[in-house]
Amino acid sequence: MVNYSDPQLTRVFSAMGDPTRRAIVARLAGGGLTVSQLAAPFEMSLPAISKHLRVLEGAGLISRRIAGRTHHCNLEAAAMKSATEWLEQYRRFWEPRLDVLGEYLAETENTEELHDGECKD
Amino acid sequence: MVNYSDPQLTRVFSAMGDPTRRAIVARLAGGGLTVSQLAAPFEMSLPAISKHLRVLEGAGLISRRIAGRTHHCNLEAAAMKSATEWLEQYRRFWEPRLDVLGEYLAETENTEELHDGECKD
DNA sequence: TGATTAGTTAACCATATGGTTAACTATAGC
DNA sequence: GCTATAGTTAACCATATGGTTAACTAATCA
Numbered sequence: 389m390v391n392y393s394d395p396q397l398t399r400v401f402s403a404m405g406d407p408t409r410r411a412i413v414a415r416l417a418g419g420g421l422t423v424s425q426l427a428a429p430f431e432m433s434l435p436a437i438s439k440h441l442r443v444l445e446g447a448g449l450i451s452r453r454i455a456g457r458t459h460h461c462n463l464e465a466a467a468m469k470s471a472t473e474w475l476e477q478y479r480r481f482w483e484p485r486l487d488v489l490g491e492y493l494a495e496t497e498n499t500e501e502l503h504d505g506e507c508k509d
Numbered sequence: 510m511v512n513y514s515d516p517q518l519t520r521v522f523s524a525m526g527d528p529t530r531r532a533i534v535a536r537l538a539g540g541g542l543t544v545s546q547l548a549a550p551f552e553m554s555l556p557a558i559s560k561h562l563r564v565l566e567g568a569g570l571i572s573r574r575i576a577g578r579t580h581h582c583n584l585e586a587a588a589m590k591s592a593t594e595w596l597e598q599y600r601r602f603w604e605p606r607l608d609v610l611g612e613y614l615a616e617t618e619n620t621e622e623l624h625d626g627e628c629k630d
Numbered sequence: 631t632g633a634t635t636a637g638t639t640a641a642c643c644a645t646a647t648g649g650t651t652a653a654c655t656a657t658a659g660c
Numbered sequence: 661g662c663t664a665t666a667g668t669t670a671a672c673c674a675t676a677t678g679g680t681t682a683a684c685t686a687a688t689c690a
Binding site: 393394397398401402404405406407408411413417463465466467469471472474475476477479483499507 | 514515518519522523525526527528531534545551576583586587589590592593595597598599600602604
């Protein structure tokens with residue numbers, strides 16, 4: 389069951405609501421980076437990046453391995469799973485082929501009508 | 510090309526970052542509702558709901574048809590599409606079967622290796 | 631040991647967010 | 661026309677967010 393008050397979901401969506409953080413995630417998709425490497429292309433102070441990293445870490449979207457004085461960050465994309473699943477509940481609203489009736493027809497190949505599908509919450 | 514600074518993406522993710530707004534979206538998935546009907550189950554004032562509706566409207570996630578003094582709200586789930594696509598770029602990171610190599614193998618049925626896929630940004 | 635480097639923490643600031651109550655607009659109904 | 665209803669707008673408040681600079685901690689290196 390999808391719980392709309394799930395604080396983890398809230399943290400992930402909120403984290404993704406910031407363009408800088410989406411850019412950080414996009415950079416990390418290319419492989420792990422240190423904080424300085426990560427920060428380099430941004431026109432923003434290191435403390436600002438540090439804060440963004442804390443937010444991403446709090447959402448479980450990145451992990452950190454500390455080696456000496458350098459912090460290596462890695463993408464933990466699995467944290468996006470719940471957010472993706474939440475959004476996908478609604479996919480049938482913009483892709484009619486994926487609606488409940490469509491799924492049913494695809495499976496059974498008959499025209500019997502289904503109840504109007506409701507979304508999990 | 511996915512643009513991480515896309516303000517529309519920012520509005521959609523930010524809108525979804527609030528549990529009340531996710532609950533509103535979930536309710537509207539069951540069909541259009543007036544503002545009062547929508548607000549009924551929430552322990553929150555009507556103006557608070559009104560604000561949330563404005564945010565959802567600004568993100569393109571709901572539409573409004575005004576009939577007399579009642580406002581009928583409808584889900585516009587298509588606005589979720591860009592957010593879903595953004596997240597799905599990263600699906601291969603938590604579902605190895607959907608990685609670039611996996612897709613390639615599924616299509617060609619051979620074992621030739623591919624370059625490490627990068628994420629669009 | 632002393633200087634440099636990596637990164638965080640602290641203190642601060644401006645603005646945004648999420649809520650409230652009170653007042654308002656406008657439609658509906660008697 | 662008066663009153664009730666649907667909903668917004670305004671004003672306000674507390675806290676969160678996103679940024680800054682300065683100070684700090686700790687590791688590296690000459």
